[in-house]
Amino acid sequence: MIEKGTLWQTITGKTANALKSGVLMPIPTDYEFVEDSGIRFIVRVVSGLARKDEAREQQEGEFPATGGKVDPFLSYEKDLFVTDISDSHIALLNKFNVVEHHLLIVTRHFEEQEMLLTLKDLEALWTCMAEYEGLGFYNGGRGAGASQEHKHLQVVPLPLFPGDSGVPINPFLEDVIIEGSMGIVPGFPFLHIFARLHRDLEQSPPQATEKIFEIYREMLQRLAMETPERKGLRRQSKPYCLLITNEWMLLVPRSREFFNSISINSLGFAGALLVRNRDQLDMLKKAGPMEVLKHVTLPLYP
Numbered sequence: 001m002i003e004k005g006t007l008w009q010t011i012t013g014k015t016a017n018a019l020k021s022g023v024l025m026p027i028p029t030d031y032e033f034v035e036d037s038g039i040r041f042i043v044r045v046v047s048g049l050a051r052k053d054e055a056r057e058q059q060e061g062e063f064p065a066t067g068g069k070v071d072p073f074l075s076y077e078k079d080l081f082v083t084d085i086s087d088s089h090i091a092l093l094n095k096f097n098v099v100e101h102h103l104l105i106v107t108r109h110f111e112e113q114e115m116l117l118t119l120k121d122l123e124a125l126w127t128c129m130a131e132y133e134g135l136g137f138y139n140g141g142r143g144a145g146a147s148q149e150h151k152h153l154q155v156v157p158l159p160l161f162p163g164d165s166g167v168p169i170n171p172f173l174e175d176v177i178i179e180g181s182m183g184i185v186p187g188f189p190f191l192h193i194f195a196r197l198h199r200d201l202e203q204s205p206p207q208a209t210e211k212i213f214e215i216y217r218e219m220l221q222r223l224a225m226e227t228p229e230r231k232g233l234r235r236q237s238k239p240y241c242l243l244i245t246n247e248w249m250l251l252v253p254r255s256r257e258f259f260n261s262i263s264i265n266s267l268g269f270a271g272a273l274l275v276r277n278r279d280q281l282d283m284l285k286k287a288g289p290m291e292v293l294k295h296v297t298l299p300l301y302p
Helices: 007-021 049-061 119-129 199-203 205-222 266-270 278-287 289-295
Strands: 029-036 039-046 081-084 089-093 103-107 134-140 152-157 177-179 182-184 193-196 240-244 248-253 272-275
Touching: 007 081, 007 089, 029 278, 029 289, 039 278, 039 289, 089 119, 103 119, 119 134, 119 152, 119 205, 134 266, 182 205, 193 205, 205 240, 205 248, 240 266, 248 266, 266 272, 266 289, 272 278, 278 289
Parallel strands: 039 272
Antiparallel strands: 029 039, 081 089, 089 103, 103 152, 134 152, 134 240, 177 182, 182 193, 193 248, 240 248
């Protein structure tokens, strides 16, 4: 299990070993900043997704004795293993990472990505996030940009880009309108819900998890979506993206995964987008990042 104050050192050490062994295969990117609606979006242009596509095709083409597809999170390469988080979750390095030190928080036993998060999921996430400044996120199903069926949360360190400050959408968060315990971000032209967190939560992961779980439940409830049970698993009623920092949570229901050929996951709503080539970059710039996000979500007002 994680010894308090050691996770970041463990991640950097495991990363160095995995790079040396060749197991970790970072995807090289160029990048541009695209200004839109007062946000400085980071748009990365990847040049090495072919390796990831080939690996996925190989995975989907392999059938073990059970007759099921190979699960990369149950048959992970040992050099990707970071640590045991709890009796229910482990931490792995993202093999094809775009952001350095990208951590995957994976259930030990198979659960579908379209199952709602549980107390144990959020406890595993918060245990890691209490160790260093990071952005946690969950792509709730294929329609939210999830690339694997096995339930996994993710954490990337902040800032998202060297020399940048925190999360790109931070300027919008200064004008959040709160009613009761949560509210909306006025600059977002799509359905969403936002909640602030108290910084002292990171000092006590077990108590923080209870609070975060209740906020998560209320967010879903306010958006008329299925809510999780305290015990047992429940399937989500629609895809959604969840972002969480040590200061706030943002939940965005999704209508579709793609804007034309561009896949959008949770990081898009933090202000970080990924395109496969220059043609997609031009398409995104022509439409505008905010319009792209609006296209893959639901209307703010019915």
